[in-house]
Amino acid sequence: MVTLKETGRFISRYKYWVTLGIFLLVIGVLDExxxxxxxxxxxxxxxxxxxxxxxxxxxxxxxxxxxxxxxxxxxxxxxxxxxxxxxxxxxxxxxxxxxxx
Known part of the structure; x- marks a missing residue:
């Protein structure tokens, strides 16, 4: 099971990719x-x-x-x-x- 520390390390290591992914998700699907x-x-x-x-x-x-x-x-x-x-x-x-x- 993925812990909170592992998730935090993943986000800090790939922060630009995570940010880009969230941005594309919002622009592509979620936004009005x-x-x-x-x-x-x-x-x-x-x-x-x-x-x-x-x-x-x-x-x-x-x-x-x-x-x-x-x-x-x-x-x-x-x-x-x-x-x-x-x-x-x-x-x-x-x-x-x-x-x-």
Missing amino acids: NSLIQRFAHKREISKLNAEIEFYRKQYEEDSKMLKEITSNKEALEKVAREKYLMKKENEDIFIFEEDLK
Whole structure:
């Protein structure tokens, strides 16, 4: 069994290595801003940046669609027919399940 004296001698003999080990343990694992947390935050930031890019592209497409709808009556009718399944009088619409997907 290791006694307190032996532990003290070990620490005094390898004080720099023990200090370095404790420092790496605190920085790498125990600290609030540890390396593990930094990698997790970096992964989350990249995921959020990808989501931002997705919504930016969707916004640009929707802006183009809105501009086209407000300036062109035929485009408005096309969107109403395709997206909202609207129809003219005396007209029948057939919906196929494959087309909705």
